[in-house]
Amino acid sequence: MASPWLGVLDDTIQACGAHARPDLVERLRSRRAELAGPKVRVLVLGESGQGKSQLINGLVNAPVCAVGDDVTTSVPAVVQHAEAPAAAIVTGDEGRSLEGPGRVPAPVESVTARANRDSGAVRAEIGLPRKLLETGLALVDSPPIGSPASQHTHRTLAVLPQADAALLVSDATKELSPSELDLIGRVQRFCPTVAVVLTKTDLVPGWRRVAERNRARLEQDGLAAPVIPVSASLRLAAAKSGDKALNEESGYGALVRYLHQDLMGHVDLLRRRSVAALIHMTVEQLGAPLRERLAELREGGTDELTARWRAAGNRLEELQRESARWQTVLSDEVADLIADLDFDLRERTRRILREAEEYFEVADPAKDWPEFEEWLRDNLRSVAETNSNWLLDRFEWIARKIARQVAPRTGDVLPEALLGAESRDHIGDLRMPNVERFGLGQKLFVGMRGSYSGLLMFGLATTLAGMPLINPISLGAGAAFGAKSIFEERGNRLKRRQAAAKTAAHRHVDDFFLTYGKQSKDTVRLIHRELRDRCTTVAHELRTEIADTAKRIKQVIDADTAERGASARELARAIEQLNLLYRRGHALATTHAVRGLTA
């Protein structure tokens, strides 16, 4: 039988394969085999105590399914046609068990009771020679649907996908409960042909009203399902007495007609509907993850990357601005530093000079020079040390300040060597000024020169008194004059020496000032240059790094976007294909609607 639905189903199986869902392929294949066969499975389901098993017993006119007032049915029972009555309990888990399903023959009357007790049983199978079943109809009794977690519910729902039609059993003592209505909706997704069988109409007088309300409620909820009221006890009584009228009264006549004519008469439509539902579900299952992924792609997961990219750009700009600023700051600071250093040096040297001058007011360079020289040397050294330490300290401070501006987030960017500039000897040699010696000969000469005038003066005067030129008085005066001139000469010479020493000190300090000042300025410039170079390098490195990062992020974003676009197109195409399948499946179900099945 080459039905159009087989083709659509095969295409769906292929689509499942393409989407790497071997589980679905497996399921659809087995379902396809079932659908291609002649059997029509009608699942009887409902909440507990509604009379599901009794309904089947009534239909086949034999107590094949165990009934009771408490929860009785715990495994599904399949009732189908057989030439002679036969029954078996199927054990083992069909899907997982290693041994595979086992079949244990059992007597027809007690098979379900035994299967319900047997914890290993998965279903009971019963074959009966009935005209109703001859056409391939198989009735499936199921455990009650209750709480979603219970094993019974689970078992029934596991059978549901194999059903071609379902009878929801609800007793006439009350209307369909919200949970039952919800169940119908759920069942229809798997198996679109559902009828509600209202049982136990013998028990309550108002069952007609209940049936009407149920019909109204179903219509209101948009659930297409006919309501068929039946009474199993009337049917059994009718079977016992052979009373045709009673049988009709029991409602089973209508139910059998529904099964026989509406269901079995339109097997092809049933198949189409089942296939449509199957395709619908499969497409939904396949499509949901696709749509999710598509939505995810469209949402764009690059937010974080883009944010990082933007941050990198901002960082780069900031660095650009900062570099101009820190250079200005650096040169300003260095200029300040030079001025300060110069002033400091000048002031210190001046003080030394003042002290030196005061010293030489009294001291005799001839005697005290070595002492002075040592003092001057010490003082100048300490000046140089203080000054250069200050320079280094200032520089360190400047360097840190600039470093903070250049690379606020990186640690110490300054090399230690930069600050360790060695201090050299700037003091030089201090030569002793030329001190003329006032030796004995000179003293004699000076004394003689002084005494000569005295001798002559007084000698001439005494010659007038008749004395010879050289006489004791003139000799005495000569000696006195000689001594005086020697003293005077000594004083003069000291003055001259002091002046010379002062000049020498002056010159030396000046020399020191010059050399040290030059040296110091050179150091400042050197460090300045080095600092600038270093900072420029660091800033540059930082910039390159950030620029690189930004570039990489941009590349990733670009690649990602391209990939996203590609996969989004891919997904959209896949979804479109699934939708096409869905439409084809839908068309299957709606081609020729048959009255009766759609209620």
Place this chain on the structure above:
Amino acid sequence: MNLPELTWSLLNRALDAYADSPRATNWLRGHLARFTEPLRLAVTGPHKSGRSTLVNALAGQVVANGPEPTRHHVPATRSQPALMLIDTPPVDAEAAEPGSLERICLEADAVLYLIGHPHNADPSFLRTVQDHPVARAAPVNALVVLSRADELGGGRVDALISARQVARRYRRETELAGLCQDIVPVAGLAAQAGRTMTETEFETFAALAAVPKAELEPLLLSADRFSAEEARAALLSRFGLFGVRLAATLVRGGVDSQAGLAAQLLQRTGLSELRDAIARYFTDRVGVLKARSALIGLEVVLRMEPRPAAAPLVTELERLLAGAHEFAELRMLAALRTGRARLPEELKEEALRLIGGYGDDPPTRLGVAGPEPQLRQAAFGALRLWQQYAENPVLGAAERRAALTVVRSCEAMAMAPGL
């Protein structure tokens, strides 16, 4: 002092502590007044579970037939102490108005929770009832009633027997059992009709019984067939198919008076069993249940209006609850009767007697009638015996735990001042 007396004094102390708060005073006074009233029994359950029908059946007359909640006072009779029946709105999730659950919990001393089919029963209401610091001590104030026992058995004459089997399974196995004292099946509609049967109705039954069996049986096959005649339709709407079948069978079996039929219906619809359970678990222990309600009320006050003066009361309340052996006794009573707790058969009877299953006064409990020294001696004897059981390694852990409860009951009796 026992639990009711302690509760009474605690309530009075609370009244002193809250003398300046009119709301609290009103509330506490109300609870004091409730103490002396008859037991308030709320009949509650989901939509269409037969609450009003059961209230009528218990009251013996049609007192509740509308959707409004009603209260009905059942005066004391020989077989039954006074009761205040409360018909409540349905407690389904969708139908219930908010707060109605809490109101029922606060208003009632005990609760009958009606469920039609136990398979789909929703125990959340019972959980709410027990969800209170005081109530959590022991779920002693609830009975589950399978109110549509006839439908459970498909309306057959023996429906109640199979409903009893269902109830037995549920009271041992399921979550429901942990939330209530017992599970009792009742065919509510037939029970109500049986309690309110009129003479004409009996006559109709008598006439039905006179019809030959071959003619009657097809009539009784379905509700449709039976209600073909107007008189029979009225009968059907009152009794239900189960009630009609049962009554017809009974009359045919030889019951020849209206009172006889009513008594038989009472038995066979499970109503007498329900009344026994109410008596055993609720009205016999009215003091304990009243104390329980009062303690819940007191807890509410202490929680809503905390104040320094009430701090000792909080401690006192906690101590009272921790030491309330009466709750443990009641719970144990139900556990022994329903089979949740097991003791060897010969011990079970004695344990039931000692924890007050046959009467709360010491002579009944001890099974000795006599002056005080004799009673005290008996109490000490029982205490020693049960202490041995409690330590007997032959018994299982659960049995020894049960024995410990009995030991505490014996201790209480042996130490009671005015035995």
